[in-house]
Amino acid sequence: MITENQYFDGNVKSLGYETAEGKSTVGIINPGEYTFGTDQKEIMLVIEGKLEALLPDANEWQSIKAGDKFEVPANSSFKVKTTIQTAYLCQYR
Template sequence: MISENIYFDGNVKSLGYETVEGKSTIGIINPGEYEFGTAQKEIMNIVEGELSAMLPNQKEWQIFSAGTSFEVPANSSFKVKKEIQTAYLCQYR
């Protein structure tokens, strides 16, 4: 089953699906700044574009480009900001 997710007035959209490893979503983030909460560990893979992320317990923004990824622990939150549309794959583990 494929699920559709829409956040922040349509500025973040994704399609969710299940694999043998667990749930994943693939989506697009429009320019802007957004904060996400996590229930599970998340692995964010940047597919195309670039974004800045403020990860838990960090004091500075980090830039992630296409081909890079970052992890966010369960039960936390993180912020992203960007100036161009960015495609991502988020794996929930």
């Protein structure tokens, strides 16, 4: 089954699906700054575009471009910001 997700007044949208390894989503982030919370470990791959991420326990933003990924532990929060529409794949493990 495909699920539709919408966050931050529609500025972040994704489609969710299940794989043998677990849940994943593919989505788009509009320009802006957003804070996300995690229930599970998340592996986020930027497909197209670019963003900056402020990961848990970090003091500096990290630049993430197309083809780069980062991981966020379960039960934490992280921030992302971007100036252009950015496509991503997020795997929940």
